[in-house]
Amino acid sequence: xxxxxxxxxxxxxxxxxxxxxxxxxxxxxxxxxxNSMYPLHFGLxxxxxEMAASSGPRWDAERLGIIYRxxxxxxxxxxxxxxxxxxxxxxxxxxxxxxxxxxWVIAMGECSISGGPWYDCYNVVQGADTFLPVDIYIPxxxxxxxxxxxxxxxxxxxxxxxxxxxxxxx
Amino acid sequence: MAEMWVNMGPxxxxxxxxxxxxxxxxxxxxxxxxxxxxYLHRGWEKSMENRTYPQIIPLSDRLCYxxxxxxxxxxxxxxxxxxxIEVPERGEYIRVIVLELQRIVSxxxxxxxxxxxxxxxxxxxxxxxxxxxxxxxxxxxxGARMTYNYPRIGGVRNDLPPDFERDCIRAMDYFQGxxxxxxxxxxxxxxxxxxxxxxxxVKPADAINLGLTGPNLRASSVDVDIRRDxxxxxxxxxxxxxxxxxxxxxYARYRVRMDEMRVSCDIVKQALEKIPxxxxxxxxxxxxxxxxxxxxxxxxxxxxxxxxxxxxxxKPYRLxxxxxxxxxxxxxxxxxxxxxxxxxxxxxxxxxMCLGETDR
Amino acid sequence: xxxxxxxxxxxxxxxxxxxxxxxxxxxxxxxxxSPRRVYSQVNKEVFLEVCKFMKDELLFxxxxxxxxxxxxxxxQAIYHITSYINNCCLMEIxxxxxxxxxEIDSVTPLWEGANYHERExxxxxxxxxxxxxxxxxxxLPDDTKFYPQRKDFKLKEVP
Numbered sequence: 081x082x083x084x085x086x087x088x089x090x091x092x093x094x095x096x097x098x099x100x101x102x103x104x105x106x107x108x109x110x111x112x113x114x115n116s117m118y119p120l121h122f123g124l125x126x127x128x129x130e131m132a133a134s135s136g137p138r139w140d141a142e143r144l145g146i147i148y149r150x151x152x153x154x155x156x157x158x159x160x161x162x163x164x165x166x167x168x169x170x171x172x173x174x175x176x177x178x179x180x181x182x183x184w185v186i187a188m189g190e191c192s193i194s195g196g197p198w199y200d201c202y203n204v205v206q207g208a209d210t211f212l213p214v215d216i217y218i219p220x221x222x223x224x225x226x227x228x229x230x231x232x233x234x235x236x237x238x239x240x241x242x243x244x245x246x247x248x249x250x
Numbered sequence: 251m252a253e254m255w256v257n258m259g260p261x262x263x264x265x266x267x268x269x270x271x272x273x274x275x276x277x278x279x280x281x282x283x284x285x286x287x288x289y290l291h292r293g294w295e296k297s298m299e300n301r302t303y304p305q306i307i308p309l310s311d312r313l314c315y316x317x318x319x320x321x322x323x324x325x326x327x328x329x330x331x332x333x334x335i336e337v338p339e340r341g342e343y344i345r346v347i348v349l350e351l352q353r354i355v356s357x358x359x360x361x362x363x364x365x366x367x368x369x370x371x372x373x374x375x376x377x378x379x380x381x382x383x384x385x386x387x388x389x390x391x392x393g394a395r396m397t398y399n400y401p402r403i404g405g406v407r408n409d410l411p412p413d414f415e416r417d418c419i420r421a422m423d424y425f426q427g428x429x430x431x432x433x434x435x436x437x438x439x440x441x442x443x444x445x446x447x448x449x450x451x452v453k454p455a456d457a458i459n460l461g462l463t464g465p466n467l468r469a470s471s472v473d474v475d476i477r478r479d480x481x482x483x484x485x486x487x488x489x490x491x492x493x494x495x496x497x498x499x500x501y502a503r504y505r506v507r508m509d510e511m512r513v514s515c516d517i518v519k520q521a522l523e524k525i526p527x528x529x530x531x532x533x534x535x536x537x538x539x540x541x542x543x544x545x546x547x548x549x550x551x552x553x554x555x556x557x558x559x560x561x562x563x564x565k566p567y568r569l570x571x572x573x574x575x576x577x578x579x580x581x582x583x584x585x586x587x588x589x590x591x592x593x594x595x596x597x598x599x600x601x602x603m604c605l606g607e608t609d610r
Numbered sequence: 611x612x613x614x615x616x617x618x619x620x621x622x623x624x625x626x627x628x629x630x631x632x633x634x635x636x637x638x639x640x641x642x643x644s645p646r647r648v649y650s651q652v653n654k655e656v657f658l659e660v661c662k663f664m665k666d667e668l669l670f671x672x673x674x675x676x677x678x679x680x681x682x683x684x685x686q687a688i689y690h691i692t693s694y695i696n697n698c699c700l701m702e703i704x705x706x707x708x709x710x711x712x713e714i715d716s717v718t719p720l721w722e723g724a725n726y727h728e729r730e731x732x733x734x735x736x737x738x739x740x741x742x743x744x745x746x747x748x749x750l751p752d753d754t755k756f757y758p759q760r761k762d763f764k765l766k767e768v769p
Contacts, residue, residue: 122261124268125290125606126315129359129396133385136378150263165609167751168268168289171260197309200300200766201292202758203750222315222396288749293765295734296758300765458671458694461723472694479698480646544690544702546674555675557688568759570677572690572727580726609749 106243113156113182114239117232120155120175121148125162127189127222134225141225146232152178157235158212161222163191163198164205176212184239186216186231193217253281256591260289264595266363267605271582271598275591283586285579290609295569302564303329303403303538311397313571314607316359317550318397319352319388321607324547326401327482328556332543333403333534341405341530342484347418347521348391348400349483350514354425355384356550357507357514360602361432364504367599368445373435380428383421390414405531415522422515429511436504446501450585450597453498460584461577464552465510466601468494469502476548488520500600507602536564551575551602573607621696623648626668633663648701657705658715661691665720669695673721676728678712678735680761685712687737691721707737716742734759 092098123131134141135148149155152175164172176185187208190196195206208214215238218231259270270286294313298306310325311318323345330337337345358381365373385395390411392398400407436442452462457470467474475492477485493509495502538560546555552574561567578601585597621629627643630650637653638660652660664670675690689703707714716739718725728739729748736757739745747754756763 120261121263123266126312126397129315132362133378133382133395136382137375138379138382152261162268163290163292165289165291167291168260171289175261197312198292198297201294201297202763202765204292224395291749293758296763297765459722461673461721463672474694474698476698479694480700544700546700553674555690557675557677557690559679568679570675570688572675576726576730577723580723 114236115145117157118149118155119157119159121150127161130222134228139225156183158185160192160208161188165203184215185212187214188218190221267603278590280586283583285582290605294610298569308399314604316604317352317356320549323401324554326403328545328558329403331545332560335404337405338529340528343521343525344406350518353514353550354511357511364599367595404534409530445596449500449593451499460581463574465506469506470498471496488517503600575604576608623699651704661717669693673724676724678731678737712737715740
């Protein structure tokens with residue numbers, strides 16, 4: 081599989097077909113990526129309840145393609161919703177590694193942004209960006225479901241602006 | 251057959267909260283279950299020694315996010331014991347109203363999680379819909395959806411908004427019909443009954459010895475309710491039933507919580523009828539006396555208790571918390587031993603986990 | 611009908627305090643007593659006997675909370691036990707322990723519900739409970755060197 085992929089890639093590059101293909105396929109890949117953001121169903125703390133509420137009937141996040149999946153292998157967004165203790169940090173890092181690329185990280189709530197009210201606690205990691213590349217920060221303690229959905233829409237804009245596709249990754 | 255350890259957690263669809271259940275399997279049968287805690291530990295009790303008394307109220311909301319009101323109320327109650335303050339009567343009535351609304355919200359949250367555990371997603375969607383109604387009521391009083399920061403040492407922050415009584419009674423009447431819907435959906439489903447009846451049996455004597463409290467104790471056929479037996483706030487004024495069930499199993503725990511939601515609706519209605527006029531809050535001194543105080547309440551999950559040591563300054567010398575769920579997890583082995591691994595979500599889901607107060 | 615009902619006994623806190631001070635003339639001090647609350651201080655030597663007496667004779671069937679307080683010169687173990695039968699009475703037992711090597715008998719054989727509370731107190735305060743079936747740290751990793759609830763462990767100072 082790798083071998084055939086490489087051969088196809090080489091041919092595409094050699095014949096300049098890659099550029100044309102990218103131009104054709106990029107909007108399509110990008111559109112499908114940003115409209116099917118599957119976050120990991122992983123509740124850390126308080127904000128997890130607002131995550132549940134946002135997928136309920138009133139806000140209905142599923143209409144925007146935000147569907148929670150239980151396995152990291154099926155996800156492309158890691159939603160950090162709560163304070164991160166030193167005991168759970170390795171587990172979170174491993175979950176992030178397990179997710180297939182392209183992947184994004186959203187830090188929801190003050191605790192995962194900067195430690196929040198637990199600024200002096202001995203067992204809390206002061207901010208998720210100390211060990212994960214965070215893309216979107218949603219402030220609030222806890223943020224309302226509207227704010228969570230707004231964060232996902234911001235991530236959509238970011239994916240659109242990044243303009244990445246599987247054929248473009250050099 | 252060879253024995254095998256299975257790790258369920260910290261990321262696992264069955265656990266609502268961050269904990270790890272290690273089970274020793276013999277084939278499909280559970281021989282031993284060992285909970286591993288500490289994934290949400292942040293040293294709550296220690297860091298409270300760095301904060302002044304009023305600063306702790308919003309942080310005690312974050313102890314248990316499923317029922318934040320009852321924890322900040324418990325904290326304020328402990329402090330009133332320490333400062334030796336009487337709360338005005340209207341303040342106490344408002345507290346009872348918000349506490350019982352919070353109890354309904356918490357039980358609805360539990361039913362939502364339990365529905366997901368048993369694969370009954372319809373219950374989850376129904377329950378979230380009605381939960382929003384109560385969150386709106388609480389939001390109209392406090393301004394927040396989840397972490398309210400509403401009780402104060404010596405009363406509550408603000409009075410009830412105009413027209414609250416009308417909205418609340420309307421919501422209660424609508425909701426009581428909805429409980430019937432849930433019961434039809436759950437009790438009428440043969441799969442639901444098969445997955446709950448006869449599982450996780452805890453006999454009454456065992457339940458007391460293991461330290462179970464609250465709905466889980468009453469489901470084990472023990473008639474204890476701190477609201478009635480050691481009345482705090484103004485619970486003496488109300489006439490309400492204590493719901494118990496004789497089956498001692500997962501289904502009994504479900505039944506008790508459903509009945510309790512009806513009782514809570516009743517208490518709210520009684521409180522709205524009896525509520526007197528007057529102030530809602532009194533002034534309190536800044537520095538605590540040099541003594542200790544203890545208070546306990548009937549949290550939606552069980553017996554919540556706080557113990558505080560004052561040392562004459564404006565910060566507590568020591569504040570320790572009794573969380574009901576912390577004791578429930580220690581009973582996991584007793585409840586799970588001998589069951590199949592597929593029953594773990596049903597049994598563990600029925601005890602209403604909330605890890606924020608467990609790990610503190 | 612429920613098999614066990616609260617308040618079916620009729621001993622109040624005052625009578626419980628009386629019975630306790632009669633049985634243990636030395637080692638038990640009753641600080642104050644009211645119908646639903648008893649506050650007492652117990653010597654370390656008679657502590658386990660007091661607990662057995664409370665459980666068997668006075669029907670205190672529920673261990674609510676086990677915690678500890680660091681008083682700089684000594685460490686106190688605090689027990690809150692409840693009797694569902696006798697008026698839902700709550701009793702507080704304070705035991706003074708040595709600061710250097712705090713040790714006390716475990717009450718887990720009497721009340722299974724105290725199991726995790728004792729482990730937590732060991733984790734946070736460093737009090738060793740003799741006779742506990744599983745004396746390990748519960749929240750922090752096993753190789754942690756400090757006891758966070760002690761007063762000599764300082765939190766980060768943030769301006």
